Each structure stands twice: as structure tokens, then as C-alpha cells.
């Protein structure tokens with residue numbers, strides 16, 4: 001096997017939750033380009049049908065679009081049935097679905113309604129647990145698998161403006177560490193990918209919508225996710241080896257394409273001996 005073959009995923013079956021929009025759409029496309037059969041699984045049926053139709057044109061016969069809600073187990077079970085009928089196996093699960101772009105950043109940690117708090121927990125953390133558990137029977141028999149949980153740089157920095165969201169991302173790092181020892185003996189690695197504040201299409205749309213609403217009400221634009229450190233505040237480098245500077249080392253906007261290389265690495269045989277880890281991809285904002 002050549003070193004480039006280490007990154008190929010021919011004949012593998014990859015599930016990408018939240019795979020029809022935002023950054024997830026780039027993960028779906030990247031995995032398909034690397035040879036995988038890709039299940040584009042998302043709560044937005046229109047986006048599922050548009051993204052899977054577009055990817056199907058480029059990768060005929062290798063894309064399956066499924067509408068799911070990661071908080072509803074029966075929809076995940078239905079997805080697994082469809083995958084079983086089509087390919088009979090799952091090799092890679094990318095737990096990317098989350099509530100982020102649509103969340104309103106606040107000026108303090110306080111005042112989050114219980115319902116919103118619980119919903120963010122249910123989607124961002126319980127959804128990862130449920131989706132992985134439901135996919136496991138089709139993964140186990142393969143003896144080789146990958147689970148990639150999407151965390152965030154805010155797992156390490158916290159966020160006054162998005163306290164519930166940041167808490168779920170800290171939990172994603174920890175859940176990754178709990179799953180890895182259980183799945184390692186089955187040949188399945190579990191790692192987390194922590195993006196920094198990334199200008200995904202959904203983040204840009206939400207930011208524009210909020211700015212338009214504020215302008216219509218004669219108010220200044222509210223803080224929005226996806227700027228700087230990802231919580232509406234200027235980026236700040238922190239962590240054990242941090243330099244204390246107030247910006248990223250690589251001083252430019254993070255875009256979805258910046259995340260695809262690490263996602264492919266963690267999904268492919270190239271990362272065979274890596275498990276339980278979290279890789280921060282944020283241009284050098286936080287030193288993990």
C-alpha cells in the first residue's frame with residue numbers, strides 16, 4: 001500500500017450526520033471524493049435531497065440521502081435498516097449534527113430557557129451517543145471502524161455567550177474518551193475533531209439574517225456564532241503552551257475546507273493507531 005492509499009476509503013460506508021448543510025456537506029463531499037459510499041443524514045429533508053442529488057451526479061451509486069433526527073432513535077434505526085439493505089455494513093460514523101448556527105449568542109451565560117438548554121444537550125451530545133450506539137451492530141462485524149465526533153475549540157475555552165453549547169462540546173471530548181476504550185478491542189477507533197470558529201454557509205446565512213433583523217429594528221448587529229473564536233468574541237489563544245496573543249497564529253478566517261483534511265485522516269487507515277484523541281483545527285488559537 002502506498003502512503004497515498006492510506007487515505008483512500010474505497011468500498012467503505014460512511015455516515016455523516018448533519019451531512020447535508022454547513023460544514024457537514026463538505027465532510028460528505030470529501031469522503032465521497034476519497035472513495036467512500038456516503039450516507040448524507042440530516043434533519044432538513046430539502047437539504048438532504050438537494051445535497052444527495054448533487055453528490056450523486058459526481059459519485060453515481062455511492063450516495064444515500066436519509067432524513068433523520070438524532071434526538072429520535074427510531075429515525076436512526078430506520079437509517080441503519082436502509083444502510084443494511086443497501087450495503088450491509090457501516091465503517092465510518094461522523095457525528096457532526098449539532099445546534100450551532102441557529103443559536104443566538106448571549107451577552108452572559110445566564111438567561112438560557114430550560115427548553116433551549118435541554119434541546120442543545122439532546123442534539124449535540126445525546127445525539128452522538130444514540131447514533132453511535134445504533135450504528136454499532138453494522139460496524140462491529142467489520143472489525144475495522146471509525147467514529148469521529150465533532151467537538152469545538154469552545155470545549156477548551158468555554159463561552160460566556162454560548163454556555164450550553166460550549167458545555168456540550170466539552171462533553172463531546174469526554175464522551176470520545178469513554179467510547180474509545182470500549183470500541184478499541186473491536187477494531188473501531190473513536191476520535192474528536194474540534195474546529196475553531198468557521199465561516200460555514202449556515203453560519204453566514206444566520207449572521208446575515210440576524211444583522212437584517214437588527215437593522216430593521218434600528219439596533220446594532222448582535223453577537224453571532226462563527227466569528228473569531230466561534231462564540232462572537234475576538235479569538236484568544238489559550239492552553240498549556242499558549243503564547244497569550246489575542247489572535248490566531250494563522251491570521252485568516254477559517255473555512256469548511258480547512259477541516260476536511262483532518263476529517264479524512266481520522267476516517268481513513270492513515271490514523272489506524274490513533275484513538276481517544278481530540279484534534280483541534282483552528283489555525284493555532286488554542287494549544288491542546
Ligand SMILES: NC(=O)c1ccc[n+]([C@@H]2O[C@H](COP(=O)([O-])OP(=O)(O)OC[C@H]3O[C@@H](n4cnc5c(N)ncnc54)[C@H](O)[C@@H]3O)[C@@H](O)[C@H]2O)c1
Pocket residue numbers: 017018019020021022023024041042043044068069070071096097098099100101102123150151152153194195196197198199200202203225226230
Ligand atoms: N461553524 C463553526 O464555527 C463551528 C465551530 C466549531 C464546531 N462546529 C460544529 O461543527 C458542526 C457543523 O457546524 P456548522 O457550522 O455546519 O453548523 P450548523 O448548525 O449549520 O450544522 C448543523 C447541521 O446539523 C443538522 N442538524 C441540526 N439538528 C439536527 C438533528 N436533530 N438531527 C440531525 N441533524 C441535525 C443541521 O441541519 C445542519 O446540517 C456542528 O456540530 C458544530 O457544533 C462548528
